[in-house]
Every structure is written in C-alpha cells, then in structure tokens.
Amino acid sequence: MRHLRIAWAGPWNERSAIAAFGQGMAEELTARGHEVTVLRTELGAGAGLPPRPAPGAVHRIEALDDGAIERGFDVLVAQIGDNHGFHGALLDRISPLMTVGVFHDAFILNLAVQHVLASEDDAALRRLVRAVHGEEGLHEGEPIWTDLAEVARRRPMLEWLARRCAGAVAHAAHYAPRLAAACPGPTATIPLAFEVPDLPPPPARWNRMTVAAIGHANPNRQLDQVITAIGASGALRERCRLRVIGAADAAERERLTALAALLGVDPPEFTGWVSDEDLRWRLRDVDAIACLRNPVLEGASASVILALSSGRPTLVTNHGCYAELPGDTVLACRPEAEALDAMRHLEWVQANPADAAGLGARGQALARTRHSFHAYADALLPLLEEVVRGRPRREARVRLASILKDFGLGPDDAAAGRVGAVVDAMGLDPAKVEKARQIAAPAFRAAD
Known part of the structure; x- marks a missing residue:
C-alpha cells in the first residue's frame, strides 16, 4: 500500500467524541506509515478549546488555502457531524477532487440551518432544503422544525454534503444507502471505532x-x-x-x-x-x-x-x-x-x-x-486508496468542464457528456489527461 499524505479535518478538542475518534485514528494511521496532518474545523467557542495531542502537525483549516490543501495532501478525510460549532469551518472546504466525508450523524439539518442562517435568511434555508429533498421534503409554508422523528425522516440533509464528496463513509447500515445514492464516488460502511482504556470493572453486587x-x-x-x-x-x-x-x-x-x-x-x-x-x-x-x-x-x-x-x-x-x-x-x-x-x-x-x-x-x-481503531483502519485505507487513484480522472473532468463552460456549454450539454465518457475511457494516467486538455482547448477555440 502506498504512503498517503492525509489531511484529517474535524474537531480536535477534549469535549468532542469525534475528536477522540480522530486522535485514535491519526495514531493508528501514523503507526502504519502514513502522514496525518490535523485541520481543525471548530468555530466560535469550540475554536478556543485546547487541542488534543496529535502524532503530526495541527492547523486551523483556515490557515491553508484550497491550493495548499490540494498540493499538500493526497486525500482530505472530513469528519461530518451535526454540531456547527465543531464542524462549521469545514463546510466551504469540501472538495469533490479529494474529500472523503465520514458521516458521523445520519441527520445534519442542524448543521445546515446554522450554516445558512449565519449569512443568509430563512428563505435561503428553505430553498436549500427543497433543493436537496424536493417538495416532499419541505412543503410550501411548512415549518422547518416539526415533529423530530418526521423531520429526521423527510429532511435529514445528508445528501447536501454527500453530493460534494469524492467518497463517503457510513458507520452503520441504516443510513448507508442514502450516502451511496448521493455520493458520486465510492462509499463504505465501517463500524465506528472508539477505544477507552482503563475503564473500571463493574462493581460488586449490593442492594442498590x-x-x-x-x-x-x-x-x-x-x-x-x-x-x-x-x-x-x-x-x-x-x-x-x-x-x-x-x-x-x-x-x-x-x-x-x-x-x-x-x-x-x-x-x-x-x-x-x-x-x-x-x-x-x-x-x-x-x-x-x-x-x-x-x-x-x-x-x-x-x-x-x-x-x-x-x-x-x-x-x-x-x-x-x-x-x-x-x-x-x-x-x-x-x-x-x-x-x-x-x-x-x-x-x-x-x-x-x-x-x-x-x-x-x-x-x-x-x-x-x-x-477497534485497527479494524477501522483496515476498512478505511482501501477506500482512501480508491479515491486517490481516481483523483486524476476527477481533475480532468473539472478542467475539461471549465473549458466547456468557457464556450457556453453547461454540465448537462451533450458535449459535456461525451467529454466525460472520453475521460473515463482513458483511464487514470495523468499524462493522458493533460494531453487531452491540450488537444481539446485549441479544437474548441477553432470551433468557436
């Protein structure tokens, strides 16, 4: 297995169970020879909490621009949970080129609500929910919050972020199909890892x-x-x-x-x-x-x-x-x-x-x-490898889509579909991808 440069994006403080999971996984992945850099995603009070120990560097995610992340890492493993204070800084940094979303929650409507309302109004929030879940997800005039079980069934908002990821992880089967249907890349169902050593044994029996x-x-x-x-x-x-x-x-x-x-x-x-x-x-x-x-x-x-x-x-x-x-x-x-x-x-x-x-x-x-963290890493690493192997193809699609857009051709145009099929047929050789880009650009300019 190749050496991976992994950006681990998520909360990194003592109050977050997701951060405790991340610390264990960072240590396990580092022990296997991979390079793990932590990118903290907390906002507000969460950002001020002391960091957990880490086997490598720890940065605020805002400290690195998109280019630095794309050049510096093979893959970004993004911890996605429903707590905006712990995950809010991640939301604008999810890249379809290299992000594997680890969906810790099956319901992230709170995350979406707080993210949208931080800069926009209720109308924008309603448009987002309806764009993700359609009319059935949110009827005209219906409140965003009603019965919690009904809200969780009709508008969990998983698809909002899963559609933007290059790969995704579910921790149980009960929501894995939603992720698989929404994510354009590979997905996996991996039982959550969590280890707490030195717990006290059960007490001796008495009358209480x-x-x-x-x-x-x-x-x-x-x-x-x-x-x-x-x-x-x-x-x-x-x-x-x-x-x-x-x-x-x-x-x-x-x-x-x-x-x-x-x-x-x-x-x-x-x-x-x-x-x-x-x-x-x-x-x-x-x-x-x-x-x-x-x-x-x-x-x-x-x-x-x-x-x-x-x-x-x-x-x-x-x-x-x-x-x-x-x-x-x-x-x-x-x-x-x-x-x-x-x-x-x-x-x-x-x-x-x-x-x-x-x-x-x-x-x-x-x-x-x-x-165990060992079992989780055994299952996660093949998924990361698959996403890394597919990155040149995704980059080629983005570059060629940009060229098509310059000529007024949107993603639904038949020409875009034909270009995508050619990229897929070429395989994953970056040299071929770059050669196709060089050939395609003059041809489209001449056609224009």
Whole structure:
C-alpha cells in the first residue's frame, strides 16, 4: 500500500467524541506509515478549546488555502457531524477532487440551518432544503422544525454534503444507502471505532443499583423513559438511581427532576461535562448503562461503544445503528415501549447478576474487536486508496468542464457528456489527461 499524505479535518478538542475518534485514528494511521496532518474545523467557542495531542502537525483549516490543501495532501478525510460549532469551518472546504466525508450523524439539518442562517435568511434555508429533498421534503409554508422523528425522516440533509464528496463513509447500515445514492464516488460502511482504556470493572453486587447515561442529555436520549421504568417497578423504585454523565441544559434537568419527584424515585444525578479521567471515576459504582435513542439521529454511537467496553449490561433502543448490534450483547428495548422494556431488563440485571455479567463480557469482547481503531483502519485505507487513484480522472473532468463552460456549454450539454465518457475511457494516467486538455482547448477555440 502506498504512503498517503492525509489531511484529517474535524474537531480536535477534549469535549468532542469525534475528536477522540480522530486522535485514535491519526495514531493508528501514523503507526502504519502514513502522514496525518490535523485541520481543525471548530468555530466560535469550540475554536478556543485546547487541542488534543496529535502524532503530526495541527492547523486551523483556515490557515491553508484550497491550493495548499490540494498540493499538500493526497486525500482530505472530513469528519461530518451535526454540531456547527465543531464542524462549521469545514463546510466551504469540501472538495469533490479529494474529500472523503465520514458521516458521523445520519441527520445534519442542524448543521445546515446554522450554516445558512449565519449569512443568509430563512428563505435561503428553505430553498436549500427543497433543493436537496424536493417538495416532499419541505412543503410550501411548512415549518422547518416539526415533529423530530418526521423531520429526521423527510429532511435529514445528508445528501447536501454527500453530493460534494469524492467518497463517503457510513458507520452503520441504516443510513448507508442514502450516502451511496448521493455520493458520486465510492462509499463504505465501517463500524465506528472508539477505544477507552482503563475503564473500571463493574462493581460488586449490593442492594442498590446505579444506571448511567453518558453524553449530552438531549431529549431523544429517552432519559424520561429510564426514570419511568424505575418508578414503575416496586423492585427498582427504592433501590435504583440514574446518573447523567454529560452536559444537560437547565430545562432538561428541571423536567427530569420533576418527573422523578412525581414518580417517587431519587432525583437524577447530573455531573455536567466530565474529563476522560473523571468519567472513569464516575463509572466506578455504575451497574448498567442506558443508551436509548428515539429517534435515532446518530450514524453510530461512541457512548454505546464505551458502555460495551466497560463490561456493563447496556440498554439500547432496538432500531437504527443499535439494532445492528448482536442481540446477545445488549438489552434491546422496543421503540415506543422503552420504559416497559427497560423496567424488565433492569429487574433482570438485579435478579441475575451472573447472567448480566456474562452479557457485559460479550459486549466488551465485541467492542474490542469490531470497534477497534485497527479494524477501522483496515476498512478505511482501501477506500482512501480508491479515491486517490481516481483523483486524476476527477481533475480532468473539472478542467475539461471549465473549458466547456468557457464556450457556453453547461454540465448537462451533450458535449459535456461525451467529454466525460472520453475521460473515463482513458483511464487514470495523468499524462493522458493533460494531453487531452491540450488537444481539446485549441479544437474548441477553432470551433468557436
């Protein structure tokens, strides 16, 4: 395999799970002999966060112009997520010549909304959404935001960026077909890699149970369903508590605390954002971890991989990427019946500690193999190689399309199609591409 000069574009701070993934991958790819340069894509407050360690250089993406990126790297691996503060600086730098988009989220409407409204108005946003998803995606006069599950189904906006990439990666099968249909280049489905070493082992059994939820306490994480499950069970109500390890908005804290009071259970414990070291300490007495999501907006979940890695019984909602986990490694809850199924599962964990430990061990083994950085690199590198091999052909198409445009011929003109077919037939030899450009330009000038 050839030595690759890789630009790794994405967030690079301690608060981003995508950055943690990037750090592990940069180290793995560097260990295999490739050169990895990090291009940070945060905006606003995110841009001011201290950088993570890196095996190579780290730059702000704005510090390099398009020409420097095209000349300096073979491929740009772009981390695409729905957080504009972490990914916003990337959006104008996606190049169809060399960008492989790694789509961490299956829903990026928030990203599109904040990007457009930063410089344009609501009418421009509506035009963009309709250009991507058509009339069915956004009816005339319909609000952009309605029921979240309906919005995620009809206007996830993946195609907005996938169409601009030279290749794309999905982290699970549930959204891979959308990427494959939109991206003009090769695509791959690769399970997300996430490794957290030195996690504390599950605690010894006693007469109390702590259930943790890890990550930002968004409403789609179904924490109210976990509280309802505890409150509905006589076996759990006096013995079980919820710990939320991650940021939580004041309104969500108030809502969940009020629900716990109504059901007569202990109020949830909110830790706020914690460092990697503090996360380990907060897990020391955790018996089970809840990773419920409804609707599923993520492509895959770093928190569920962390939960499996910890060896603890893990609750998931049985759809999206969570349904793709082997059934003997997680405790699956039916969508729209999460509270009932979570109650039954937690009662089972409480009553069957040996079987629960076996489930946790199987999940841990899965995380260490399927979700390792080594396995991810094995799958990613062939895709990067394919995109790099195809770059001369894409460059030839861009150059010849520019010539045609000078003569008033748009991309839908029959002549453009014939030129594209010739480029494809020539193969990938850059010398042939340049020779075709030199031959084509005088011919078109003479015709003019």
